[in-house]
Amino acid sequence: MANGGDAFGLAERPDSDCVDSPKDSKHENPPITLSRPTSPQSTCNQGMDAIKVFLHERELWTKFDGVGTEMIITKAGRRMFPGYKVKVTGLNPKTKYILLMDVVPADDHRYKFADNKWSVTGKAEPAMPGRLYVHPDSPAAGAHWSRQLVSFQKLKLTNNHLDPFGHIILNSMHKYQPRLHIVKADENNGFGSKNTAFCTHSFPETAFIAVTSYQNHKITQLKIENNPFAKGFRGSDDMELHRMAKLQGKDYPVVPRTAPRPRVCSSGSPYQGSPGADRSPYPPAHYAAPHHPHLQHGQQAYQGTKRKVDDSCAPEDRQHLYKKPYAGSSPSQPESYYHPSSYAPPPPPPPPPLSGPPPPGLSDSPYRADMGQRQACMFASPEPRLEEPSWSYACPVPPSMTPVESYPPYSPHAPYSSSPRGSRPGGAAHHGSPPLGEPNAHAPYQTQSSEALARRGHHLHGGRLTPPPLRGYPRYPSAALSPPLYPSAALSPPLYHTLEAHGPHGGGVAPEWSSAS
């Protein structure tokens, strides 16, 4: 598996820094030098180029990446463990932005974990249109986003292709690359407009293979050691015995787990200490693909509701970056976000400029998705016709997200295709942008300009995205996307439109990023 680690992340990026606190960031990374400078790239258009994004707890991500990060996906939806949190700088304090994430295929391979390592077993299944997870605070002014870490911890991954909750749908045993998109939400920049300004950042070290159960024990141990919610599993062996006994019904002389050891690493991951070494316990070789995410395809977006606290990252919390146990962050994260006091977010979502009324689109996200969603939920599923019909009307969606959709014609290969691969966007190589190089920051490695998006076809209109006319696209690879399923129109219009809405601008985001071409 792991090889992937690097593989996943492979490449590039180990840079350091966490971003969170600027101050510390520097030392954060301990040994890890691996970093390649590369990653940080960002390309943004329209003034968005000044935006910098730093991955919080990068060190932890790098640790996982060194082993080959695995993220559990369940029907109900599972959070990512190292939570995806970023520090964003360079935003205009007064301008409103929508921050959202998507998770795109890192390559078009299917993996298997055997012999204690990951290897490619075949071609990836066709990815469907990806969904977008709009940060619950969106849209919010730059001052808000910059005030503290922006956490996407509540984002959940599922393997249920018919997921009604708005979670991001992934295929098990496939490698993915999470990406962050920052879209200017000003009125003048309606999503639909061609000049929508946005940028995309992706940190190679956050790439992972989706699994229904952990494959690499090292990953399990890292999760247990670092995720507060998994404390019950710390303690290693002893614990295990106890637990097992209990599970089985027996009590067992239980020993109070007095010695819960945080450490357990059973297999010992190499990386711990030195990154370099460990980095690839397994040679990335094989598949190694350079995966790079291709850009994406269209997707649906949901916005988390803004709950109070959301995620969190408190600015403060982050403190220690590297501390190893990341302890606080995830669950514990306080909310920081929401303090009313500060920015009081518009509780009622101010429907941003984008859309007046809140279209379900991004724009209003803040607003509660509830409503929005309920109105229209659409999730586009690839196979819309197959099953999804049912719920279209009401989205069961929890209050948390608003769906937006975009549709993507996605081309599996896109990555490759468009960017020649080299892929890897990441690295510096990427064609598009210059490497950034910010040493400290984690850099985003790739960004696209809005224009690109626009051309791709997506437009968000009022909140929702309109499905791009496909035309522009490369088309699906036949195999993958099953054109059959979706006929050309891949998207079924009806579904998508649900959202519709609104008007002139709204806020939908629909990035389509693919780079492509």
Place this chain on the structure above:
DNA sequence: TCTACCACGTG
């Protein structure tokens, strides 16, 4: 391979 359930932890 994936699901359901469990015990345990956080909050």
Place this chain on the structure above:
DNA sequence: CCACGTGGTAG
């Protein structure tokens, strides 16, 4: 208490 997030295990 509860809800919910964890990984393990059984199936």
